[in-house]
Amino acid sequence: MGVVLPVLFALFAAFSNALATVLQRRAALTVPQSKGFRFGLVLDLLRRPVWVAGILAVIAAGAGQAAALATGALALVQPLFVLELPLALLIASLLTRQRLPGALWLAVAGVVAGLGVALVAASPAGNRTDVPTERWVVALPACAVIVALLAFAGLRRPPGRSRAGCLGAATAVCYALTAALMKSSMHVLDEHGIGAFFTSWETYAFGASGICALLLLEHAMQGGPLVASQPALTLGDASLSIALGVVLYEEHLRSGWWLLPQLLGVALVCAGVFALSRAGEGAP
Numbered sequence: 001m002g003v004v005l006p007v008l009f010a011l012f013a014a015f016s017n018a019l020a021t022v023l024q025r026r027a028a029l030t031v032p033q034s035k036g037f038r039f040g041l042v043l044d045l046l047r048r049p050v051w052v053a054g055i056l057a058v059i060a061a062g063a064g065q066a067a068a069l070a071t072g073a074l075a076l077v078q079p080l081f082v083l084e085l086p087l088a089l090l091i092a093s094l095l096t097r098q099r100l101p102g103a104l105w106l107a108v109a110g111v112v113a114g115l116g117v118a119l120v121a122a123s124p125a126g127n128r129t130d131v132p133t134e135r136w137v138v139a140l141p142a143c144a145v146i147v148a149l150l151a152f153a154g155l156r157r158p159p160g161r162s163r164a165g166c167l168g169a170a171t172a173v174c175y176a177l178t179a180a181l182m183k184s185s186m187h188v189l190d191e192h193g194i195g196a197f198f199t200s201w202e203t204y205a206f207g208a209s210g211i212c213a214l215l216l217l218e219h220a221m222q223g224g225p226l227v228a229s230q231p232a233l234t235l236g237d238a239s240l241s242i243a244l245g246v247v248l249y250e251e252h253l254r255s256g257w258w259l260l261p262q263l264l265g266v267a268l269v270c271a272g273v274f275a276l277s278r279a280g281e282g283a284p
Contacts, residue, residue, distance in 0.1 A: 006072025
């Protein structure tokens with residue numbers, strides 16, 4: 001049960017996030033494109049019930065993710081969110097009653113198989129729950145600078161692939177950092193109770209990071225094609241989460257000859273994600 005429980009929670013969260021993505025993308029495409037970053041975008045979206053439904057799905061996903069991170073390694077849980085993309089396309093096809101062609105089913109199989117091979121070969125281990133303050137002092141400013149640079153670079157460009165890719169990558173950094181902070185706050189909740197949870201700085205930090213991720217995600221979906229934003233978001237979140245798991249929580253991955261099947265799995269995931277992102281361009 002040491003691996004099964006966090007995997008099940010993560011799969012539930014991935015499905016909820018996929019549903020949220022479908023609903024939020026539909027809502028985001030109904031409002032005029034903005035030339036820059038504006039908080040008013042969320043106010044526009046709040047008037048659309050489909051976006052509100054998407055937010056409820058995000059809340060459900062957050063609960064599942066918190067449970068997964070409380071019981072499993074960051075380097076195990078976050079890569080499973082790669083499944084959001086194939087799940088989102090499957091949900092969109094069901095809602096629109098459109099059948100996916102065989103090539104897309106092959107891409108879905110590639111993502112699932114590649115993820116399975118990579119995780120089994122890497123076998124993420126370790127579930128340290130407390131992170132020394134000096135590590136956060138380095139990680140938080142580094143992530144903040146990266147997000148600021150990517151967002152600035154994206155918003156300087158006109159709507160298109162470059163803008164969507166930069167904003168998707170910035171969103172990925174926020175997602176990974178949110179997960180890392182959430183894992184720490186779940187430890188506080190488990191060890192010291194609800195009072196300590198609401199007085200812990202990690203709780204408010206992951207809330208702030210999550211809000212930034214939400215704002216950036218809406219602008220990324222508005223800013224250009226899915227084929228540019230989704231790979232940056234999906235693969236960036238998984239990659240940085242693994243790095244944060246190793247650096248902050250001292251999680252371990254297999255090395256040596258195990259790197260070969262890991263690379264094979266990653267290659268399959270990347271190929272599948274890009275193929276599904278191109279297909280997703282035509283999804284409503």
